[in-house]
Amino acid sequence: MSVSASQFLIIGERTNITGSPKFAKALKAGDWDACLAIAHQQVENGANVIDINVDEALIEGETTMTKFLNLIAAEPDISRVPVMIDSSKWTVLEAGLKCIQGKGIVNSISLKDGETEFLRRAKLVLRYGAAAVVMAFDEQGQAATRDEKVRICTRAYKLLTEKIGFPPEDIIFDPNILTVATGIEEHNNYAVDFFEAAKIIKDTLPHVKISGGVSNVSFSFRGNNPVREAMHAAFLYHAIRAGMDMGIVNAGMLGVYEEIPKDLLERIEDVLLNRRPDSTERLVTFADELKAAAGGKSQTPEAKSQTEDAWRSLSVEERLSHALVKGIDMYVEADTEECRQKYPRPLDIIEGPLMAGMRVVGDLFGAGKMFLPQVVKSARVMKKSVAYLTPFMEEEKRKLVAAGGVSRAQGKFLIATVKGDVHDIGKNIVGVVLACNNYEVTDLGVMVACDKILAEAKRIGADVIGLSGLITPSLDEMVHVAKEMKREGFTVPLLIGGATTSPAHTSVKIAPEYPHGVVHVLDASRVVNVVSALLSDDQKPAFMADVTAKQEKQREDFAARRNKRPLLSLATARDRRQKFDWSTVDIPRPAFLGTRGFASNLKSQISDFRSDPANLKSEISNLKFDEPIDLDEIKRFIDWGPFFSAWELHGRYPDILKDPVVGPEAVKLLADAQKLLAQIIAEKRFTAKAIIGFWPCNAVGDDIEIYDPSGIDLSLSNGRRPDALKVLTTFHMLRQQLEKPADQFNHALSDYIAPKDSGRIDYMGGFAVTAGHGVESFAAEFRAQQDDYSAIMAQALGDRLAEAMAEKFHKIAREACGFGKTENLTMEELIREKYRGIRPAPGYPACPDHTEKPILFKLLDAEKATGITLTESCAMNPASSVSGWYFNHPDSKYFGVGKLGKDQVTEYATRKGMTLTETEKWLGPYLDYDTV
Secondary structure: OOOHHHHOEEOOOOOOOOOOOEEEEEEEEHHHHHHHHHHHHHHHHOOOOEEEEOOOOOOHHHHHHHHHHHHOOOOOHHHHOEEEEEEHHHHHHHHHHOOOOOOOOOEOOOOOOHHHHHHOOOOHHHHHHOOEEEEEEEEEEEOOOHHHHHHHHHHHHHHHHHHOOHHHHHHEEEOOOOOOOOOOOOHHHHHHHHHHHHHHHHHHHHEEEOOOHHHHHHHOOOOOOOOHHHHHHHHHHHHHHHHHOOOOOOHHOOHHHHHHOOHHHHHHHHHHOOOOOOHHHHHHHHHHHHHOOOOOOOHHHHHHHHHOHHHHHHHHHHHHHHHHHHOOOOOHHHHHHHHHHHHOHHHHHHHHHHHHHHHHHHHHHHHOOOOOOHHHHHHHHHHHHHHHHHHHHHHHHHHHHHOOOOOOOOOOEEEEOOOOOOHHHHHHHHHHHHHHHOEEEOOOOOOHHHHHHHHHHHHHHOOEEEEEOOOOOHHHHHHHHHHHHOOOOOOOOOOEEEOOOOOHHHHHHHHHHOOEEEEEEHHHHHHHHHHHOOOOOOOOHHHHHHHHHHHHHHHHHHHHHHHHOOOOHHHHHHHHOOOOOOOOOOOOOOOOOEEEEEOOOOHHHHHHHHHHHHHHHHHHOOOOOOOOOHHHHHHHHOOOOOHHHHHOOOOOHHHHHHOOOHHHHHHHHHHHHHHHHHHHHOOOOOEEEEEEEEEEEEOOOOOEEEEHHHOOOOOOOOOOHHHHHHHHEEEOOOOEEEEOOOOOOOOHHHHOOOOOOOOOOOEEEEEEEEEEEEEHHHHHHHHOOOOOHHHHHHHHHHHHHHHHHHHHHHHHHHHHOOOHHHHHOOOHHHHHOOOOOOOOOEOOEEOOOOOHHHHHHHOHHHHHOOOOOOOOOOOOEEOOOEEEEEEEOOOOOOOOOOOOHHHHHHHHHHHHOOOOHHHHEEEEEEEEEOOO
């Protein structure tokens, strides 16, 4: 199984005495500050792990390793990433193990000294709780060919896992990256041997990781940095797809595969893939030509840095503009101070060079030449500059007021996520974009009641009010806010946005309740033009006339669709349900019944699922509820597609990385995300918890009765009959009522559960997972530093991790039910849900009623197990959480219920024991009739 580039870990090599002359010089001179600076630079440049090697004839390795590791431990910016202790001497490795913080990596152990010594050292690594790099060496020497690499690694794997119980997930194989293009024919296939061996190892040795020293592959071209960087990037491109998880490489000098010139890339890949017999000669000739064109020598890192920093010689105004456009905040305070010495008032700097730079950003963004992540980085620069000027502006304020010279922002914008809703990533982005364009933004946060929104709008004199929401109950709350704005005499425009909102709902439900302008904003890229038009005396009349005309057309279209396509009666829809021969349907029995919390020993639990459900049954009772899940085990399940959508970069992942328009920015965004994700995991910033459960059940009409699991003996083939079991609770499902073609069904989720009158007991699962504890506090730290980019990134990663957990635990649930143990799916296939079963969620298309969520939470005891709470609108808090059901029927699939008739809503209210009015409130967006 291949690993995606988004999961690849960079092991920084510059604190390796054999990989960095600068580090070697500093270490030999005892210049510890310089050594720490090199380590810090590696982390800043994106290294996820730092490799430390102090092997040198004149250096006392044990003492030096101990001292350097102790110094690193006192540097939080360095110690936040794991350390790889690298030495050919076991005594140096053990000295490092004795003082390392957290989980370290030993580089390396091997079979070259025989099995006895190999296992002795492995036992010590195990005792220290470290992972181990296992080199493809044995008593016969270093493995060079594919088959030798696989043979040695397979032998080592069996010895480690079978003889001493070494966790396979802590084994990192290094199958030897060897130098190509040496002129020696037998070396020509070395890269191909590595790629093929990596794939076989990952396919045949479960849970292991693959690493290697990447710079080895380009050693023939030492002294020609551009060619070496390109070779490393191309090698990694192919190695990652073959299964390589991590590599030792200079994080600050790693090229981008897509940016390698095509003529150079062709020659490099000819060498790496051994595509033609003259590939070495062609690359050597081309490399010499490149070197000659560069003046006889390749550009050093120092020269490269000087080129990149040429803009520092511009005027201070030009420097500020450049920094804003490029999102560079390194020099912003110094440049702002230089400006302050030059300009009469701090306010002049904001209204002058800063706003001039932001106008460039706005123009580029509006023209599609900049993208949202770049704009948010620009905002970070702007905010840091303004924060620096604020104390001086406060000092000037009295004078400015007295002189009548106070500058008014373009407008005051108040924004809030409505009552009961906790999602605010999109809202935060809108606030940043508007602030970049000189609007004064007041963000009230999440779960904000209507009276607070309106009171604050009056207090600050808001020119525009913006409402955001994700869950469907938020739509009804927005209608309420619109009505209250009308009742209290507001005349300012109202903006509506959020994932669950739409132009149609805004037109049909919200706009009629408020006559002074209700506008749906599709995404943050549109908001500046919308607000600008609404606050312009010249533009507003024509803009609102156009909006009003479109909304009237949408209301007419909505009424026409309702009249054109009447719903089926509930009785007819039920008659057209999907029917099954329940005597033949496969009903898998779970390995356990009731709830189970999952904690930090997740991998051993998964192993139990795969090997022996009976063993699992005895082990699973020992699971703890109070230990967090290791997110390092979850990250490979991340689906990065929605991540880019959150940043308004549109395209299918991973194709988006090569998109000619947004590709370069997508690559940068993903790199930033991976860097922050590594920090989150290393520092344990987010706490993840999960609970899943299985219960015996049966369908009774469109409801699903959940039985007390104590009435079931999983060791029996049939257990007790359904009518002999105690009902714990009931889930209530809704059915599609739209008329469909003759060969299609009107689905309800209850169709996938065996009816009670079938005489067979079925099993239904439920889950609640969160990666959200710590997300908001981490984001708040960034906002305190005027860094909205990182704050939004942290929130987006929290959401991705929560969804990854949902994917991971669904896999565990399928394995617990037996049929999942035979899955052999790639990560792409998992993300595309190419497996049996579904996990629909209350409040979403297949069951649009959020009030089923409290029933699920009570059954799971989810709040106690995970810390997830439900708001009054049944939103989950923290926001980076997912919950739902598991349906295992072989034909189960996702669907949308769609519009609902009054006959079903009335009966549904009776089944749930709710009033019709209350039920209609929760199902408002799905009603096919007017409630007034």
